[in-house]
Amino acid sequence: MPDALTRHWRLPGFMAKNPDAPVAYRAGTAITFATFVRDATAARQALSRLGQRRIALFEPDIYAFSVWLMAAWSLGVHVILPGDDLATTREALDFPWVGQTPDAALRNWRSGGRASPDTRDFGAPALFLSTSGSTGAPCLIEKTLRQLRREIEALNATFGGHLATGKDIRFVRSVPHQHMYGLPFAVLWPLTFGYPIVGERLQYPDDIWRLPAAGYVLVSAPTFLRHLSPSADADAPDRADICWQLATSAGSPLPPGAQARCRRLLNAPLFEIYGSTETGAAAHRQDERLPWQPLSGVRLSVDADTSRLRIHSPFLAAALEKTGFLSNDLARIDARGLELLGRADRVIKIGEKRISLGQVETALMALPDVERAVVLPRRGARETLGAVVILTPDGRTRRENLGKARFDRFLRGALRDRVEAIALPRRWRYVTDLPTNDMGKTTRRDLEGLFAPTLPRAQCLRQDQNEDGHQALLQLYLDTDLVWFDGHFPELPVLPGVTQIDWAVHFARLHFGVDLPVSRMIGLKFQRLIRPGDTPRLALTWRPGKRELEFAYTLDETRCSRGTLVSGKG
Amino acid sequence: MTRGTPLIQEIKAFLIETLDLEDVAPADIDDDAPLFGDGLGLDSIDSLELGVGLQKRYGLKISAESEETRQIFASARALADYIAAHRTQ
Numbered sequence: 001m002p003d004a005l006t007r008h009w010r011l012p013g014f015m016a017k018n019p020d021a022p023v024a025y026r027a028g029t030a031i032t033f034a035t036f037v038r039d040a041t042a043a044r045q046a047l048s049r050l051g052q053r054r055i056a057l058f059e060p061d062i063y064a065f066s067v068w069l070m071a072a073w074s075l076g077v078h079v080i081l082p083g084d085d086l087a088t089t090r091e092a093l094d095f096p097w098v099g100q101t102p103d104a105a106l107r108n109w110r111s112g113g114r115a116s117p118d119t120r121d122f123g124a125p126a127l128f129l130s131t132s133g134s135t136g137a138p139c140l141i142e143k144t145l146r147q148l149r150r151e152i153e154a155l156n157a158t159f160g161g162h163l164a165t166g167k168d169i170r171f172v173r174s175v176p177h178q179h180m181y182g183l184p185f186a187v188l189w190p191l192t193f194g195y196p197i198v199g200e201r202l203q204y205p206d207d208i209w210r211l212p213a214a215g216y217v218l219v220s221a222p223t224f225l226r227h228l229s230p231s232a233d234a235d236a237p238d239r240a241d242i243c244w245q246l247a248t249s250a251g252s253p254l255p256p257g258a259q260a261r262c263r264r265l266l267n268a269p270l271f272e273i274y275g276s277t278e279t280g281a282a283a284h285r286q287d288e289r290l291p292w293q294p295l296s297g298v299r300l301s302v303d304a305d306t307s308r309l310r311i312h313s314p315f316l317a318a319a320l321e322k323t324g325f326l327s328n329d330l331a332r333i334d335a336r337g338l339e340l341l342g343r344a345d346r347v348i349k350i351g352e353k354r355i356s357l358g359q360v361e362t363a364l365m366a367l368p369d370v371e372r373a374v375v376l377p378r379r380g381a382r383e384t385l386g387a388v389v390i391l392t393p394d395g396r397t398r399r400e401n402l403g404k405a406r407f408d409r410f411l412r413g414a415l416r417d418r419v420e421a422i423a424l425p426r427r428w429r430y431v432t433d434l435p436t437n438d439m440g441k442t443t444r445r446d447l448e449g450l451f452a453p454t455l456p457r458a459q460c461l462r463q464d465q466n467e468d469g470h471q472a473l474l475q476l477y478l479d480t481d482l483v484w485f486d487g488h489f490p491e492l493p494v495l496p497g498v499t500q501i502d503w504a505v506h507f508a509r510l511h512f513g514v515d516l517p518v519s520r521m522i523g524l525k526f527q528r529l530i531r532p533g534d535t536p537r538l539a540l541t542w543r544p545g546k547r548e549l550e551f552a553y554t555l556d557e558t559r560c561s562r563g564t565l566v567s568g569k570g
Numbered sequence: 571m572t573r574g575t576p577l578i579q580e581i582k583a584f585l586i587e588t589l590d591l592e593d594v595a596p597a598d599i600d601d602d603a604p605l606f607g608d609g610l611g612l613d614s615i616d617s618l619e620l621g622v623g624l625q626k627r628y629g630l631k632i633s634a635e636s637e638e639t640r641q642i643f644a645s646a647r648a649l650a651d652y653i654a655a656h657r658t659q
Contacts, residue, residue, distance in 0.1 A: 412611045421612070459588070
């Protein structure tokens with residue numbers, strides 16, 4: 001069996017020679033190569049008794065997943081990797097399911113039996129990935145072992161140089177391993193080159209500071225990395241004994257500045273990875289201001305007719321080896337590298353998932369309340385969708401009866417059956433006509449203008465109640481697209497004083513539940529300008545007895561403005 | 571409209587700010603309506619944002635994918651009860 005295993009998906013020779021070498025860690029305890037081979041042999045027998053040519057493998061435990069995968073491949077059993085194990089997916093993928101999922105044909109490999117002879121073929125499709133295609137409907141993408149093998153070799157050739165030799169280096173991930181980023185980066189690369197895999201998936205950014213002392217490769221994504229911060233936990237101070245070798249991020253671009261910040265925090269290179277399920281990893285970059293570079297062995301070009309990126313690589317499907325893979329991304333290539341210019345179709349990524357804008361619009365326009373809808377991505381603290389909607393007469397009536405917040409939620413609810421939760425629009429604008437420019441065209445810029453926020457993003461740092469009254473301290477983030485900066489003033493945009501007062505009233509309502517018809521203002525002082533992109537703090541004190549609200553905006557410990565608003569009511 | 575305890579009000583403000591819910595006032599969030607699925611209809615990114623936010627604000631660490639977490643996020647009231655019982659700051 002070790003032989004069948006290592007021959008088929010060549011595992012590193014030094015492991016076979018050292019049965020005590022760790023393959024993975026579970027709760028900090030090593031699982032050795034000897035145990036791995038024993039488990040894989042049992043799994044192989046269990047699969048062999050099952051007697052199926054194809055299985056759907058869904059196993060959240062990465063060690064058990066690796067065992068099943070190697071066992072299946074050594075038998076020549078084709079593995080389908082579903083993206084999730086929802087009931088609809090289990091129904092759509094009508095194969096025996098293996099792993100920790102409801103109605104699994106096999107949940108574990110611990111029962112005796114005899115194996116049948118293997119029927120392996122290195123060039124036959126061995127893996128099928130279920131992915132949401134550009135139409136949104138799930139489709140299966142085939143990979144042969146040869147393709148996977150070549151991709152892993154390219155990964156190691158491109159990034160392996162960043163891993164110290166002769167050290168204890170482990171792979172840890174925040175992403176699932178059931179797709180074409182997690183699988184090669186977090187499972188096959190370490191398994192093939194003899195690096196142990198950390199069993200537990202990182203859930204919160206803070207978890208990185210609780211790992212046992214070792215060297216690590218972090219396989220991650222923007223949703224996780226943008227929250228990365230120095231350890232704030234007294235139990236887990238910054239750990240000099242955790243030595244990051246390398247971090248990777250894929251799925252969607254990192255927000256500006258995140259790459260440099262993560263690099264400083266981890267004291268290690270962070271590579272953003274560009275690729276797709278069809279091509280595997282294709283390009284990488286270490287700095288968002290610089291162009292992408294192809295992976296070892298990959299050749300990039302731009303299709304002259306469509307300006308779309310074409311990818312040639314040794315790990316494409318045989319049918320694409322001559323023509324290359326024509327992606328849906330518009331691109332420009334020069335001597336410095338590749339620049340991506342956006343999607344050619346209307347598919348965008350949210351939380352690393354492909355979302356078809358057209359599909360969301362179609363679902364919206366199928367609702368009786370909606371006459372016409374345009375959906376567009378909005379970039380705020382996180383990527384979300386905004387919907388500009390023209391309502392039918394019925395829709396207008398319902399909108400008036402429910403009020404905006406409840407009507408927004410009503411439409412989200414009505415879409416839930418047809419649209420994934422992550423793709424449900426979060427910003428809604430109801431218009432009677434779509435905005436048009438001088439040429440009578442609706443431009444993206446006009447549509448985006450409808451979503452300019454009137455309130456800053458905010459985070460409440462503290463809320464207290466004492467003899468002096470109710471207090472709250474808020475951290476504000478003033479995105480540059482706030483409506484107040486537009487034209488005030490064209491040369492030097494600043495936050496108007498009257499807006500600062502409005503915001504104080506708004507946050508008092510949100511946090512203290514008070515409505516303030518302001519009758520008097522005392523001691524108003526505006527001492528320092530607040531500019532787009534600033535992150536001021538707002539301190540509020542509400543004294544119910546005097547019915548007065550004191551506010552103060554500060555920026556880096558310097559006072560920007562202050563005042564007391566007195567309410568006439570009561 | 572429902573008016574719960576001060577902590578529920580605080581949690582609703584926390585949800586609105588942490589999840590950047592536009593045009594939603596605390597009064598629009600029912601004490602007992604589910605946060606995920608029907609009700610507010612939050613998604614998996616929200617679940618991570620909430621986890622990070624709860625840790626920063628209340629010193630609470632919750633596991634993102636457990637059955638217990640589903641209970642904690644069952645409603646604003648369930649979340650408030652959990653915070654009252656477990657907060658460390």
